[in-house]
Amino acid sequence: MAAEAGAIDPMGQFRVNPILGADWSIAGHNIAFTNSAAFMVIVLVAMWVFMLGGMKRQLVPGRWQAAAEIMPDFVASMIESNIGPKGKRFTPYVFSLFMFILLANVIGLFPLAIIPGVHAFTVTSHITVTGILAIMSFSIVLIVGFLKHGFHFFSLFIPHGTPVVLIPLIFLIELVSFMVRPFSLGLRLFVAMTAGHILLDVFASFVIQGINSGTVIGPIVSLLSFVMIIGVSALEILVALIQAYVFALLTSLYLNDAINLH
Amino acid sequence: MDIGSAKMIGAGLAAIGVGLAALGVGNVFGSFLSSALRNPSAADSQQGRLFIGFAAAELLGLIAFVVAILILFVVKG
Numbered sequence: 144m145a146a147e148a149g150a151i152d153p154m155g156q157f158r159v160n161p162i163l164g165a166d167w168s169i170a171g172h173n174i175a176f177t178n179s180a181a182f183m184v185i186v187l188v189a190m191w192v193f194m195l196g197g198m199k200r201q202l203v204p205g206r207w208q209a210a211a212e213i214m215p216d217f218v219a220s221m222i223e224s225n226i227g228p229k230g231k232r233f234t235p236y237v238f239s240l241f242m243f244i245l246l247a248n249v250i251g252l253f254p255l256a257i258i259p260g261v262h263a264f265t266v267t268s269h270i271t272v273t274g275i276l277a278i279m280s281f282s283i284v285l286i287v288g289f290l291k292h293g294f295h296f297f298s299l300f301i302p303h304g305t306p307v308v309l310i311p312l313i314f315l316i317e318l319v320s321f322m323v324r325p326f327s328l329g330l331r332l333f334v335a336m337t338a339g340h341i342l343l344d345v346f347a348s349f350v351i352q353g354i355n356s357g358t359v360i361g362p363i364v365s366l367l368s369f370v371m372i373i374g375v376s377a378l379e380i381l382v383a384l385i386q387a388y389v390f391a392l393l394t395s396l397y398l399n400d401a402i403n404l405h
Numbered sequence: 406m407d408i409g410s411a412k413m414i415g416a417g418l419a420a421i422g423v424g425l426a427a428l429g430v431g432n433v434f435g436s437f438l439s440s441a442l443r444n445p446s447a448a449d450s451q452q453g454r455l456f457i458g459f460a461a462a463e464l465l466g467l468i469a470f471v472v473a474i475l476i477l478f479v480v481k482g
Binding site for chain 2: 221331334385393
């Protein structure tokens, strides 16, 4: 969309730009270090600093250790209540997933744009990233299901007590709703993050254009839009936490389907 | 009607679906709250299902948003 005067460009914030030069390639594939990769590194460093700072193993935990212990306890209790004792081996995967998505969502909301030329990039606002996370979860579900149960895994699609006449139809319906799972998992996180950031960008454009408009009502619109930005940012922090929790929770539920079959 | 105007009208119509998702999500949380006030001790045990229901209702609304974005930014013209 061409940016005429007064037009708003909410999608430019999602552009993946190479920093440090665009010409790095191995065997014809471009491997330039992008802002997306830079923010993934920031998420990784933040996760490491937070968890390693809390691993002092004091018997009476200090504040950092207590805070860092909340995270694995939370994930372990979620897996325990959704899968049962057989799910303990998946705790590292679900914990990594949960912490990565949580920190990626929240770091994307940092007000880094105060520094001119810098803006916070939400790693999970691209379907490439969330799609890969969803494909990883779904692949683990499929691999665990088929390794554990073999072809008996397909009995997942036929609930107990269905009339024999309906079994072909029910099997097809259940199969389709099962195959939609990776798409819905990745799409949910991607669109939640993208929609939130588009909303914030639109209100921010209102603020700038209100001040630049030169009318009397312009600054009033700017002030109201700024109040809305504060409210929507609070909501976005909540959505970031909820979407990370929902992704991990649904992964646990799908693993429960694969492990315990019914 | 040229494709530009059709895109605008299509995106506006698709955004109505997002408003319907607001009804759905409000329904999920409203039911949870009204039953949690009747039986507060059982409320915390159902918190997981609350978020599963929220995710399902939210997803369908976000799909409507994706349709609007597809119409605006992906259709050529």
